[in-house]
Amino acid sequence: MCTSNNEPKLADDSVLTPNSTGIAPKASQSSQFSTPKKPMRLKKQQLTSLLLDSATSIFVIHYIYKNPSYLNPWEIPNAQLWVLGFILIRCAIVFYDHLVVFLIEKAFKCKVLPTREPGAPPVRYVELDTRSVVYLSLNSLNEYTFVMRLTYYLWDGGYQGMLPWRLSQLSLGNTIVAIGIMFISMDLLYAPLHHFLHLPSMYPLIHKHHHRQHFPVRGYLDAGNEHPIEHMIGVTCTWFAVCTAEVLLPTMKMLWEVIKTGERSDIKGILASVELRGGGVHAVTVLIFFQLHAALAMMNHSPFDAQFSLPFVGSSLLFGNDSSRIGAMDNIPIIGKRLRRVISGQWFRYSVGHHEMHHRKFNYNYAQYCLFYDHWMGTFISYEGPKTASELEAKKKAKSS
Template sequence: FMASSANVLWKLNQISVTNTLLPLPAFFVVYDAFYAPFHRALHHRSVYAFVHKHHHRQVVPTRGNTDAINVHPFEFVMGEYNHILTIFLVSRYLLPIHAVACLLFLAIGGCLATLNHTRLDCVFLRVPFTSIPVFAVRAHDTHHVIPNSNYGQYIMLWDWVMGTFRPHPQDPGSIESRRKPAARCKLQAEHSHEADMPVVGTKEKIG
């Protein structure tokens, strides 16, 4: 596609900020606009066991790219085709792009997918006016623990739109972080109540 499309430039003297750097954010937004709903569909109980369950056998991914590409062949092909679809849509309907931008998209995407399957705690940017990260390793880590959340491959924008974003259990604002103070308050109240109660016991008999 890149070789035959008139909207993909190849000459080095045609490289510019507009056709090389500007398309990059658009690539990731468009890619996950398709991938996040697709990923969510793979978690439907009617198909989960046949395709995506294989990837989730690794509950705590640690091996980087090895875990990132450890997916069913159907899922792998669809994910790669989505890159081509993204490049087509951005170059056809948004702006002409340089081939270098496409290569950067694939390279950066590969790095982000790899990071998502490591123990490295990386966070890049946040959705404006929210605490939701645009990219965060913790977000995908949460998905492996709580599968019905955080379906985006690269960014959490569309999970925010779909209402499927879930903060990491250790992050402020998460369900788990709200439960802990409540549990502590309940425990403190119980201890306070016990302290106010008279001590009932038997006196030791002397002599």
């Protein structure tokens, strides 16, 4: 699926580049047997990373010791059944990963991204190392726990036990509207947290490992190959999306009814008396959302040029690119340019190419589906295809001159 680079690799996965004679220069006699010293900055990063990982491990072990039901919300009676459930979930994820690739490639006839087409410059491909295997193993345990807790949450009726299960209770609000709220709310939390992980002080500690692969190709293996702290952040965002959809619609409806029937002079008292209500999303909708989210995360780390959008959501089609109203927004203090970027951009759009650009140029496209945050912050970048041989040569000459 992806053109791999067969050039020899260094220990840090960088490509060896021979000198003009085609032979790597020999080490000098004095430095041939000496060990290069690590920069002080790198030593500090490694120490900080060790302290962070150790503190996180201690916290997780302590929390599970105090709350053993976290790993077994269904109260599975013995360890053998618990392990069997883990194995079944892993097999299901592997099958689902291959199913998504099969459907995209065979059923939807989706082409590969321009960077993976035959004749394009070879892309950098990084094998899974020992740390990657450890991270994937820990994250698989977290995924199993998440699946158990999510299904138990749905079975228990969700927040306040009001989440519907019967098919007769399906409606436009708790299906289509709810799934839109889940995708938007998840990215509105995930994008700034993702941006936070890219801060210079945080990036080498947690998120850098996920970016070892500049051109993702392995689907689930590249999506889940991340630091366990980052994986937990992703799980938290998914929980946030489910809870937001469940409480937002019924709470807003109840609030509207209270305000409409109450006295206008007592709005503060009405707001203070309103409690969050559940039941705004159907259990089947949550399961569908989880399956879609998993499939899109896998595709985001595949070589296929899959994309879709809602053309009238945050789109310039509503106003036109050359609208004088949009241009006048630049005159609004502080937020004018950001408003223009949001209104004139297609911010509800999924594109594997957008996420590939994030892996290639780290400081752009932090969101996954709802690009509102990137348009607002000015971190959105459109997809760029591979450069031709003449363009690469011109760039090389420009650098040398």
